[in-house]
Amino acid sequence: MTAVVDSDLARFSKEIAALDMKPLWERVMRLAPGTAAQGAIWRWQDTRPLLMRACELITAKQAERRVLMLENPALPGTTFITPSLYAGLQAILPGETAPTHRHTPNALRFIMEGEGAYTAIDGERIPMRPGDFVVTPGWTWHDHGNLGTKPVVWLDGLDTAFANLFGAHFREDYPEDRQGAAQREGDSLLSFPYERTRASLERMSKSGDPHPSHGWKLRYSNPATGGDPFPTMAVFMQWLPRGFAGHEYRSTDGAVFCVAEGQGSIAVGETHFDFAPKDVFVVPSWERYRFAAKNDCAIFSYSDRAAQEALGFWREES
Ligand SMILES: [Fe+2]
Missing domain, CATH: 2.60.120.10 (Jelly Rolls)
Structure with a gap:
């Protein structure tokens, strides 16, 4: 009986394929968080x-x-x-x-x-x-x-x-x-000078404990709107104090990091990278990662979190 049904289904799938249709019950694509990207x-x-x-x-x-x-x-x-x-x-x-x-x-x-x-x-x-x-x-x-x-x-x-x-x-x-x-020069709403960012991080580090995974992390905001600087991308700078050993964390926004200061390491899934100033690394969506800081580190990053939040997709897990 089953064999008859299966062959009927197979015939049916073939028949509708000729009309550019496919049965949803045969779909094998990934329907889970994460992407094909790797660290x-x-x-x-x-x-x-x-x-x-x-x-x-x-x-x-x-x-x-x-x-x-x-x-x-x-x-x-x-x-x-x-x-x-x-x-x-x-x-x-x-x-x-x-x-x-x-x-x-x-x-x-x-x-x-x-x-x-x-x-x-x-x-x-x-x-x-x-x-x-x-x-x-x-x-x-x-x-x-x-x-x-x-x-x-x-x-x-x-x-x-x-x-x-x-x-x-x-x-x-x-x-x-x-x-x-007509080029002007001056205090721009489009520029976030490092000295200001660093001063903010220093203030943050004096006013409270670091986040167990991110250390002290600030999210840049458009001074005109208070929102992210882009409709798609959220942009961050984080400060990891010397000896920081971060807890494992993951989120659905794949992120690109660039080391401004300091040395440390990041474990991304099964991989481990030592990093130094001006190194760039990528953590894909929903991949577990954790930081360790050999000395004080300032790390810049951007991700697609702004778009994901606007769409209601963004998730995190720590
Ligand atoms: Fe361009």
Whole structure:
């Protein structure tokens, strides 16, 4: 009897496949938290020499952006570090400019090395110093320049995958390399200088106990709205005191971390990474992780938590 039913079902599945339909009861795809992405680290001792070689091989103008993309080893061909996020290391040499363009994806910059560079966003020129976090809202004109004497390197974080998913990735070049002469300089709502962030972390660390998994962790907010700086990405800086041994934690937002200060380690699932300043690592969605700090650590991170919260998807477990 069962055999007859099974063969009837098999015949039925084949029949509807010809009409581009499939039976839901035969679906085998993953319907559980987590993604195909895996934990991975890009160490500054490896990435910096490669960035400097790229500087010899191509100009910022030729490249439009001289960026080494950090692609998750389990997501080959995507150019993404998680299924929803992009990360890249960008280098610009003294005297160079990266031409003006705009695109629908939102971008963040976390400055890793060098002084004297700026990013101009819709006519506002914002200085970039190590540890600063700069917001480039989607569809704003932006270019970068280096007026200093040394190379400047930063981490680019974008929500490109969202624009791609929705079929809404638009981009445009500005008619000239640089934006108009009306560039202003000053206290920008789009910049979070490191000295202010560090002072906030220090205040936090004096006013209460650290979180058992995150240490003291602040979430950057848009001063105009009080919400996240982006509709998709939430951005953080955390402080782990020397000797900190964090409890295991996981959440549904895959996150990209960049070490601003200090040395330590992170266990991600079955993998263990030692980290040092300017290393970048990724913790995929719903993967258990825990931090350990050898000395005082300041760690920057961004994730897709803003989008997940807006959609009601976000979960955590400690
Ligand atoms: Fe851009």
